Amino acid sequence: MGVSSIADLVRRFGPWALLALVVWYFLRVLLDEDLSSVWRAKLFRAMHAVSGRTDHEKRYIANDARGRLNLARREIHFAGGPLPRAIDVAWVSTAPGSTLDVREGEFIVRLDPAASQSHNIALLAAAIVRRTTMVGIRHSVEAPLQTAIDLNLTRQLLAALGNRSVLDWFLQAVYVPATTGDAPTHGRNDQITSIDERGLFTRLLMVELEAFSRAVHGLAPRPYMAGEIEGLVEFLYTLCTKPPRQKVPLRYERAYIRIGVIILAVTEKFLASIDPYVQAMDSHLKHELTSIYVLAFDKDWLGEIDPEHLDEWTKQLAHFEKEVAAGTAVTKDFDVEYSCVDHTGRRRRARCIRYAAPLSRS
Amino acid sequence: MKETLRAVHSAEVRAFFAALGLLPQLDAGELRCDICGDPIGESHFRAAVRRQERLLLACDKPGCALALAGIDIEVR
Numbered sequence: 001m002g003v004s005s006i007a008d009l010v011r012r013f014g015p016w017a018l019l020a021l022v023v024w025y026f027l028r029v030l031l032d033e034d035l036s037s038v039w040r041a042k043l044f045r046a047m048h049a050v051s052g053r054t055d056h057e058k059r060y061i062a063n064d065a066r067g068r069l070n071l072a073r074r075e076i077h078f079a080g081g082p083l084p085r086a087i088d089v090a091w092v093s094t095a096p097g098s099t100l101d102v103r104e105g106e107f108i109v110r111l112d113p114a115a116s117q118s119h120n121i122a123l124l125a126a127a128i129v130r131r132t133t134m135v136g137i138r139h140s141v142e143a144p145l146q147t148a149i150d151l152n153l154t155r156q157l158l159a160a161l162g163n164r165s166v167l168d169w170f171l172q173a174v175y176v177p178a179t180t181g182d183a184p185t186h187g188r189n190d191q192i193t194s195i196d197e198r199g200l201f202t203r204l205l206m207v208e209l210e211a212f213s214r215a216v217h218g219l220a221p222r223p224y225m226a227g228e229i230e231g232l233v234e235f236l237y238t239l240c241t242k243p244p245r246q247k248v249p250l251r252y253e254r255a256y257i258r259i260g261v262i263i264l265a266v267t268e269k270f271l272a273s274i275d276p277y278v279q280a281m282d283s284h285l286k287h288e289l290t291s292i293y294v295l296a297f298d299k300d301w302l303g304e305i306d307p308e309h310l311d312e313w314t315k316q317l318a319h320f321e322k323e324v325a326a327g328t329a330v331t332k333d334f335d336v337e338y339s340c341v342d343h344t345g346r347r348r349r350a351r352c353i354r355y356a357a358p359l360s361r362s
Numbered sequence: 363m364k365e366t367l368r369a370v371h372s373a374e375v376r377a378f379f380a381a382l383g384l385l386p387q388l389d390a391g392e393l394r395c396d397i398c399g400d401p402i403g404e405s406h407f408r409a410a411v412r413r414q415e416r417l418l419l420a421c422d423k424p425g426c427a428l429a430l431a432g433i434d435i436e437v438r
Contacts, residue, residue: 108367110371
């Protein structure tokens with residue numbers, strides 16, 4: 001809320017509005033665990049600046065990292081649980097004379113002093129991504145692809161923090177050296193980056209990998225599992241790098257990952273009739289796909305040229321959604337708007353709707 | 363559900379190795395990074411994970427700590 005909005009509020013409702021606003025914000029902080037952590041961190045940072053005590057510094061480091069990373073995680077967590085889990089930081093007890101038992105699988109990391117908090121946050125973000133994503137299927141994902149997925153997910157998490165010094169340190173110290181070191185990793189990173197630029201990395205690839213992980217849980221690793229994952233990446237890469245109007249496969253059918261895509265991009269075709277798109281949905285369903293993604297690219301440019309057609313486009317999209325809801329057995333899983341980069345490098349808004357098919361195994 | 367990462371403050375690395383019973387090895391320069399093989403001193407230690415009774419250590423190169431973070435995933 002800007003200063004002018006607050007001034008308007010006070011002018012309209014008197015000074016009590018300001019008090020109500022403060023109470024509302026205070027309650028919000030109290031009820032929100034992550035926001036509380038951020039405020040506790042500010043308090044302990046001030047206390048550390050005065051006292052210089054290590055226990056105050058440790059509480060600042062832990063609360064700040066926990067609060068900021070978990071708030072950032074919410075920004076990219078739009079569809080349930082495919083992305084990294086929430087983080088908690090607990091200090092190891094190192095009292096003199098104590099003994100320490102490290103449990104099987106437990107990860108302990110050295111964190112630097114408060115002045116290097118950017119490094120601490122970047123390191124914790126990378127560790128949490130590596131430890132909580134693609135669990136159960138990492139054995140089936142080749143190392144260069146794992147690296148590319150982990151690093152790009154960490155980059156997204158850190159970008160959502162809104163702190164450029166953290167992101168800069170990560171890009172310089174971790175991302176660039178890791179993705180330019182060898183040709184296979186460079187190639188996989190190029191694919192993941194291209195998929196991410198069209199907005200389909202977290203909204204489609206990671207969603208399907210999570211569904212795949214659930215579907216194969218408990219099964220022994222088999223070569224076809226690696227093939228399904230690598231094939232999905234190739235399928236999405238082809239889709240994301242295709243020139244306009246070039247025909248590419250819009251269906252990916254394997255044993256577990258079975259998805260279809262419907263792209264709403266050609267204005268005159270979509271405005272003429274929604275029938276081809278509804279038929280595409282029916283056709284996907286006949287192939288027993290588990291999920292169908294509808295990708296609609298924003299028509300801002302259309303608004304600039306022809307506002308009347310923009311209105312028609314919006315109405316047509318709503319009509320399509322109604323038709324799909326009424327005429328098919330799919331259920332809408334999520335519907336998100338986002339911005340992406342198109343093939344000319346221009347930033348555009350887009351929309352991704354995921355429909356789960358009946359008897360979906362995801 | 364949260365993932366808890368345990369942390370040790372850089373000022374308490376000696377105390378950490380003492381609590382693990384590894385201080386003599388640290389002082390003797392016998393500890394090495396299980397990823398790159400470089401020696402690990404008090405200022406070069408970055409991460410540790412236990413895997414099948416062995417305590418694996420990583421030095422402070424970012425790639426080593428992150429590789430170690432992924433090592434135990436397959437055995438969970």
